[in-house]
Amino acid sequence: MTSPSFTKAAGLHLLVIMSLFVLQFVLPAYHHLAIARIMVLAVFAMGYNLLFGYAGLLSLGHALFFAAGLYGAGLTAYHLGWSVPAAFVAGTGSGFLASLLVGLISLRTSGVAFMIVTMMFAQVAYLASLYFTTYTRGDEGLVMPDAARRFELFGASFDLTDPTVRYNIALALLTLTTVVIFAIVRGTTGRTLIAIRENEPRTLMLGYDTFRIKLKALVISGTLSAMAGSAYALLFAYVGSSFASIQYSIDALLFTLLGGAGTVLGPLLGTVAMFYMIDIASEYTAAYLLVTGLALIALVLFFPKGIVGTIRERWVSWLP
Amino acid sequence: MSNSIIKPQKGISRRSVLQAMGATAGAGLALQAMPGFVRYSQAGTSEPVKIGLQLHRTGIGASYGRWYERVTAAAVKVINDGGGINGRPVEVIIEDDGTDPKRGAEVVEKFATQHKVDVAYGTLFSHVVIGSAPRAGELKMPYVVVSEGHHVASGKLNRYVFQPGITDVRSQVIAMAPWISKNLGKKVTMIFPDFAFGHDHRDYFSEAIKAQGGEVAGLIAIPPTESSFTRYLPQISSSTEVLYHVMVGPAVLTFVKELGQFFGSTRPQIFGFIDSLEAVDLATPQLEFLEGTYFWEGNPRYAQKDQTEYDKFYREMVGVDANGASASDPKDISTYSHMFGCWESLFAIKQAMEASGYEGQTPKDKQGFIEAMEAIQKFDEGREHPQGDKIFNGKNHQCYGHQNISKVTGGRLELVHRTAIEDGLYEVSADYTKMSL
Numbered sequence: 001m002t003s004p005s006f007t008k009a010a011g012l013h014l015l016v017i018m019s020l021f022v023l024q025f026v027l028p029a030y031h032h033l034a035i036a037r038i039m040v041l042a043v044f045a046m047g048y049n050l051l052f053g054y055a056g057l058l059s060l061g062h063a064l065f066f067a068a069g070l071y072g073a074g075l076t077a078y079h080l081g082w083s084v085p086a087a088f089v090a091g092t093g094s095g096f097l098a099s100l101l102v103g104l105i106s107l108r109t110s111g112v113a114f115m116i117v118t119m120m121f122a123q124v125a126y127l128a129s130l131y132f133t134t135y136t137r138g139d140e141g142l143v144m145p146d147a148a149r150r151f152e153l154f155g156a157s158f159d160l161t162d163p164t165v166r167y168n169i170a171l172a173l174l175t176l177t178t179v180v181i182f183a184i185v186r187g188t189t190g191r192t193l194i195a196i197r198e199n200e201p202r203t204l205m206l207g208y209d210t211f212r213i214k215l216k217a218l219v220i221s222g223t224l225s226a227m228a229g230s231a232y233a234l235l236f237a238y239v240g241s242s243f244a245s246i247q248y249s250i251d252a253l254l255f256t257l258l259g260g261a262g263t264v265l266g267p268l269l270g271t272v273a274m275f276y277m278i279d280i281a282s283e284y285t286a287a288y289l290l291v292t293g294l295a296l297i298a299l300v301l302f303f304p305k306g307i308v309g310t311i312r313e314r315w316v317s318w319l320p
Numbered sequence: 321m322s323n324s325i326i327k328p329q330k331g332i333s334r335r336s337v338l339q340a341m342g343a344t345a346g347a348g349l350a351l352q353a354m355p356g357f358v359r360y361s362q363a364g365t366s367e368p369v370k371i372g373l374q375l376h377r378t379g380i381g382a383s384y385g386r387w388y389e390r391v392t393a394a395a396v397k398v399i400n401d402g403g404g405i406n407g408r409p410v411e412v413i414i415e416d417d418g419t420d421p422k423r424g425a426e427v428v429e430k431f432a433t434q435h436k437v438d439v440a441y442g443t444l445f446s447h448v449v450i451g452s453a454p455r456a457g458e459l460k461m462p463y464v465v466v467s468e469g470h471h472v473a474s475g476k477l478n479r480y481v482f483q484p485g486i487t488d489v490r491s492q493v494i495a496m497a498p499w500i501s502k503n504l505g506k507k508v509t510m511i512f513p514d515f516a517f518g519h520d521h522r523d524y525f526s527e528a529i530k531a532q533g534g535e536v537a538g539l540i541a542i543p544p545t546e547s548s549f550t551r552y553l554p555q556i557s558s559s560t561e562v563l564y565h566v567m568v569g570p571a572v573l574t575f576v577k578e579l580g581q582f583f584g585s586t587r588p589q590i591f592g593f594i595d596s597l598e599a600v601d602l603a604t605p606q607l608e609f610l611e612g613t614y615f616w617e618g619n620p621r622y623a624q625k626d627q628t629e630y631d632k633f634y635r636e637m638v639g640v641d642a643n644g645a646s647a648s649d650p651k652d653i654s655t656y657s658h659m660f661g662c663w664e665s666l667f668a669i670k671q672a673m674e675a676s677g678y679e680g681q682t683p684k685d686k687q688g689f690i691e692a693m694e695a696i697q698k699f700d701e702g703r704e705h706p707q708g709d710k711i712f713n714g715k716n717h718q719c720y721g722h723q724n725i726s727k728v729t730g731g732r733l734e735l736v737h738r739t740a741i742e743d744g745l746y747e748v749s750a751d752y753t754k755m756s757l
């Protein structure tokens with residue numbers, strides 16, 4: 001674990017986190033707010049990438065896990081008056097349970113069937129969020145109550161309406177996610193996931209319980225995605241069905257593809273790139289999604305491994 | 321252009337604003353005709369008043385967004401031709417929210433911190449309003465919505481959010497019940513989409529029709545993914561006297577066609593909300609079955625025989641013909657029942673800014689603006705409020721006005737009843753004024 005490549009990789013990731021910390025002191029106000037939101041969404045994309053990029057399992061239902069976190073945190077805070085930390089744990093725990101249940105069923109399939117099964121599960125969750133309007137207000141959604149905009153932890157008070165607090169909570173979650181993913185992909189589990197991605201029958205033949213390993217990856221991936229959903233609800237004070245829609249499953253996939261599937265930092269870079277591509281393109285044209293689409297087509301044609309993936313392939317082979 | 325500096329997209333550029341300011345001598349005529357207007361010749365600053373239009377330019381709200389943008393441009397031209405607000409020109413900065421709550425919140429952040437607008441305004445879809453409102457409140461950004469949702473009136477948002485230009489759905493629905501029970505029938509079956517918008521209609525109308533001595537003969541909830549309605553129609557009880565429908569979205573044409581096939585020439589009375597058919601030409605062949613049925617309209621799409629001079633002026637300024645279509649393209653049908661809210665909201669903003677002597681973006685100015693809005697008690701019918709007079713409740717930040725019931729006659733909507741403001745009143749429990757600024 002202390003090879004030169006490990007040291008360089010760990011140093012680079014630490015540098016990225018430190019840079020994000022320092023950035024908050026120099027960023028203009030709008031970008032300060034935007035980066036906080038981007039970091040939360042990047043946690044979602046990084047969670048997704050563990051399953052898609054490393055295990056090779058293309059899920060089209062990760063919005064279910066994001067929404068499990070969103071509603072797990074949002075509904076307990078809104079209806080039960082739970083404190084922010086308790087709601088956050090409830091949301092993340094909801095994602096853990098949802099991913100365990102979905103994993104046990106959906107991992108009995110593979111390939112296209114896995115895509116469809118995960119998408120169907122997510123669609124059920126989306127429609128359920130619409131159907132139980134009494135509790136969720138469905139498509140309209142809910143605004144978090146004032147009591148859920150601040151909390152106390154270890155004697156310190158935190159005001160979630162404060163942009164600095166929001167930024168640093170988002171950064172803390174991103175740091176935690178980066179450490180978890182980095183540790184997994186540099187360790188035995190990561191190697192085994194890559195082996196499964198490259199040749200599952202052979203990995204099975206070598207004596208690995210591939211179902212159990214894939215389930216582990218899906219549960220970690222789903223729990224991280226739910227953590228992002230919980231954070232989104234509590235930091236930005238809104239819970240609604242649109243976050244459970246297939247668009248958000250696809251967003252996680254696009255962020256990952258753009259940044260580089262199977263790289264730790266790729267989803268973060270992809271989320272930043274996608275946000276600013278839309279933000280800037282919408283200044284010039286109503287067809288900004290067309291611009292985004294063309295950029296993605298160009299990427300797939302000329303840089304199929306994404307931004308970080310291409311950098312690793314051509315110049316920096318030690319990138320995890 | 322540097323990548324780190326994103327220039328605002330201006331629907332109405334400052335240049336055009338200033339050109340309008342120095343325009344023809346007739347420019348002031350429109351404004352002089354407006355009651356209560358005071359020309360401010362000495363403004364504290366010549367900087368424009370910046371209004372951020374949160375526009376549904378793309379996404380499911382795009383057909384509304386197109387017209388919201390046009391109405392905004394027309395209203396701002398009238399305001400600027402008349403001397404602006406407190407002697408300052410009005411500049412509108414447009415950001416597309418994609419009719420998406422996540423992007424909506426981002427747009428509000430952009431208005432507050434990058435464009436530094438005075439007021440954000442113009443949001444229609446409820447989920448975008450509710451997704452954006454918390455950020456508006458936290459950023460202390462006045463947020464004037466044109467949504468007709470009950471969310472503002474319910475008190476679940478915050479002190480910075482107002483809806484002065486269009487009535488809320490609860491008020492609209494309960495205002496319909498007396499006329500329906502008196503003229504169409506007392507046994508009502510409701511068909512509604514099985515999500516929040518439909519549930520609001522179900523709950524508020526059921527309560528209102530029962531209060532009129534009527535009864536709900538059936539509630540038919542249509543799942544949001546449904547594209548065919550034939551299997552639901554047999555659930556309509558034979559005792560039904562009135563069928564109340566609020567179907568929205570692209571499936572509405574199929575809904576009407578299948579309704580026609582199911583009932584044939586024998587049908588109950590039918591009443592619907594025009595939301596389903598905003599921006600849709602009533603002459604569309606699939607809609608023939610609607611002949612003789614009734615609709616709620618926020619503002620009559622077709623110029624009526626007794627059209628007011630204010631409606632005439634408003635149509636002319638916005639570029640809408642007597643049939644509710646674009647004056648330059650008869651196939652481009654307007655969202656006439658909602659878009660007047662943009663016009664009226666802008667004049668409400670102007671009224672509050674003038675009442676508070678709004679000069680800049682200091683906390684004092686913003687507080688003055690919010691309190692001036694809350695102090696408004698009524699809007700008189702006129703060029704600024706062509707849809708009709710309204711009362712405004714400063715506690716729940718919601719206006720209450722007249723509703724219209726029209727009958728489809730010869731492919732046109734003919735007004736048959738206009739409700740009193742009192743018909744749409746309900747007990748208000750919300751009080752935003754108790755919230756700190």
